[in-house]
Amino acid sequence: MMLEISGLSAGYGKAIALENLNLQIKAGELVTVLGPNGAGKSTLLKVISRAISSQGQLQFEGHSLHDYSTEQVVGLGICHCPEGRRLFPELTVAKNLQLGAYLRRDKAAVAADMDRVLALFPILAEREHQIVSTLSGGQQQMVAIGRALMGGPKLLLLDEPSVGIAHRLKLEIFSAIRQICDSGVAILMAEQDAQSALHIADRAYVLEHGHVAQEGEAKALASDDRIRKIYLGIG
Numbered sequence: 001m002m003l004e005i006s007g008l009s010a011g012y013g014k015a016i017a018l019e020n021l022n023l024q025i026k027a028g029e030l031v032t033v034l035g036p037n038g039a040g041k042s043t044l045l046k047v048i049s050r051a052i053s054s055q056g057q058l059q060f061e062g063h064s065l066h067d068y069s070t071e072q073v074v075g076l077g078i079c080h081c082p083e084g085r086r087l088f089p090e091l092t093v094a095k096n097l098q099l100g101a102y103l104r105r106d107k108a109a110v111a112a113d114m115d116r117v118l119a120l121f122p123i124l125a126e127r128e129h130q131i132v133s134t135l136s137g138g139q140q141q142m143v144a145i146g147r148a149l150m151g152g153p154k155l156l157l158l159d160e161p162s163v164g165i166a167h168r169l170k171l172e173i174f175s176a177i178r179q180i181c182d183s184g185v186a187i188l189m190a191e192q193d194a195q196s197a198l199h200i201a202d203r204a205y206v207l208e209h210g211h212v213a214q215e216g217e218a219k220a221l222a223s224d225d226r227i228r229k230i231y232l233g234i235g
Contacts, residue, residue, distance in 0.1 A: 005023040008055070032205075123139055155187070158191075
C-alpha cells in the first residue's frame with residue numbers, strides 16, 4: 001500500500017475537522033474524496049502534505065509522515081496542488097512550471113517532465129511565455145497541476161481542480177488527470193463535481209463531518225441511490 005491512514009484526527013484550534021479517519025491508496029490508483037463544504041476534504045490533503053499537524057497513523061511507503069516537514073514530504077514524492085491554484089501571477093507559464101521542480105537536481109528528467117506537461121496541456125505550450133495572470137481560470141488550473149507534476153510526484157494531491165472553470169476546460173482537465181494516473185502517478189483528489197470525479201476515479205471516499213460515511217469502487221458509488229440523490233442530483 002502506498003498511503004495508509006488510520007485513526008487520523010486533525011483540526012484548527014478547538015474545531016475538529018477530521019476524526020478517526022481511515023483511508024488507503026495503492027500505487028497508480030486514482031482515489032477521489034467527495035463531500036459537502038466543511039466535510040474535511042481540504043484538511044485531509046493538508047494533513048498528508050504536512051501543512052497542518054495531526055494525530056493518528058500516516059504512512060507513506062513505510063515512512064511516518066509525522067517525522068517530515070512539508071518540504072521533506074515533497075522530497076518523498078508527494079506533491080500538493082491546492083485549492084485556489086496559488087500561482088505566481090506576474091511570472092510566465094514557464095517560470096511557474098519550473099518552480100515546481102525547485103527541489104530537484106536531475107536536470108534531464110526535469111526537462112523531460114516539462115515536455116510531458118506541455119504535451120498534456122497543449123495550450124500551455126502555446127502560451128509558455130505568457131504571464132499567468134492573463135490566462136483563463138481553466139488555463140491557470142492547468143498550470144497549477146503542471147507545476148505539481150514538475151515536482152516528480154509518486155502521489156499527487158489535487159484539491160478541487162474543477163472549481164470555477166468553464167465546462168469545456170473542465171472536461172480537458174479531468175481527461176488529463178486520468179492520463180496522469182494512467183502514466184503511473186497515484187492521485188488523491190478532493191472534488192465537488194462528484195459526477196465527473198466518479199467517472200474517472202478508481203475508488204471514492206465520501207466524507208461527512210470529518211468521518212468516512214461511505215467508501216467503495218467509483219462505479220458502484222456512482223450507481224448508489226443515496227450518492228446519486230445527494231451528490232449527483234439524480235433520482
